[in-house]
Amino acid sequence: MKSFRHTNPSHPVERGMSRRRFFRQSGAAALSTMLLTSCDNLLDKIIPSRKDKRDKTLAFFGDSLTIGTGGSKPLGAWVSDVLTDRPVYNDGINGQVALSIAIRQGGVPLTLSVAGGKFNGAKPVAVTKLSNEFLSTPLNGNVYSRTGTLAGVSCAITRKFLPEVGERYVVEPTVQNDAEATAGTPADVEIPDDSVFELADAVKMRTGTQILWYGRNDMTQGKPEDGILTAIKSSVDYIAEPRRYLVLGILPATTENKGTDGYAKVTAFNDELALLYRDAYVPMTPPTEEEMNNIGFTPTAGDREDIQRGNFPSRMRPDNKSDEIHLNNSGYQIIANRVAQKIRDLKY
Numbered sequence: 001m002k003s004f005r006h007t008n009p010s011h012p013v014e015r016g017m018s019r020r021r022f023f024r025q026s027g028a029a030a031l032s033t034m035l036l037t038s039c040d041n042l043l044d045k046i047i048p049s050r051k052d053k054r055d056k057t058l059a060f061f062g063d064s065l066t067i068g069t070g071g072s073k074p075l076g077a078w079v080s081d082v083l084t085d086r087p088v089y090n091d092g093i094n095g096q097v098a099l100s101i102a103i104r105q106g107g108v109p110l111t112l113s114v115a116g117g118k119f120n121g122a123k124p125v126a127v128t129k130l131s132n133e134f135l136s137t138p139l140n141g142n143v144y145s146r147t148g149t150l151a152g153v154s155c156a157i158t159r160k161f162l163p164e165v166g167e168r169y170v171v172e173p174t175v176q177n178d179a180e181a182t183a184g185t186p187a188d189v190e191i192p193d194d195s196v197f198e199l200a201d202a203v204k205m206r207t208g209t210q211i212l213w214y215g216r217n218d219m220t221q222g223k224p225e226d227g228i229l230t231a232i233k234s235s236v237d238y239i240a241e242p243r244r245y246l247v248l249g250i251l252p253a254t255t256e257n258k259g260t261d262g263y264a265k266v267t268a269f270n271d272e273l274a275l276l277y278r279d280a281y282v283p284m285t286p287p288t289e290e291e292m293n294n295i296g297f298t299p300t301a302g303d304r305e306d307i308q309r310g311n312f313p314s315r316m317r318p319d320n321k322s323d324e325i326h327l328n329n330s331g332y333q334i335i336a337n338r339v340a341q342k343i344r345d346l347k348y
Helices: 019-046 075-082 098-105 178-183 200-207 216-221 225-238 261-280 289-294 301-308 329-345
Strands: 058-062 088-092 110-114 125-130 144-150 153-162 166-173 195-199 209-213 245-248
Touching (some): 075 088, 075 209, 110 166, 216 225, 289 329
Antiparallel strands (some): 144 153
């Protein structure tokens, strides 16, 4: 006589499952997951509302390293070679310290006063007081200009260097469209002393992913390290939420090798940056074997000696040996690949 099996209403009648049935149901579940994932990926492509609407711009702010001095193009262009779908904005000026860079980036406000305290029609107005000579550099007399808004008026601010009189800054109203041209220029608009000049590019780049390379010139000039940290923090705070940014370390000069005071100073400062910015920090350590292989660079015995000294290989530096600071194309490629990888890792 067969035994009678009691059942519990709260449990299935069959407590076990045959192996064949288990694999059949598991396979069906896996197939369902694959189909759902495929459909989700397809929807991302065909339904605009599901696409990543974040600003894809990569905005680079810095000094001569940012503009790629010693190489053939700016750092941003090297990164763009790797991340080909990302538009790039590159803003660097030779010889500048962290504070001036932070003003160009927007993290530190720019204030100024002008002669006469008001606009003079469409004519340039001389700047008589400036919170920081943010377009100045001791290395050249180039003309630098930025657009923005002053006392509610669209303007350009320009730095010029005149050999006989030195540097001069002027502001000049700009015509944005035909309607403004017809309306004329704001001749009588007052410009109170210490008015804020809001830089147009700084405002526009707030929503992008920013790559900040500050401090090399501060180190060279012996300026306080707190000034670099303050400038970087101000710039990071200025970036729109959710903030996407990278902070690059100080690149050691060719003379700043292990055992020197310069190396100890730069390394200690970079360690502090790494602690403060963690995953958003990009190190300036010597290239690894893998990094060199990735750009087709075969190190010589001399290059390996440089690496052992804690520095970039001399063949990743400019041919001009008097240049102790910059990199050549190979060196910038190493940095660009690190930046690109960080952007991928952080899903920027």
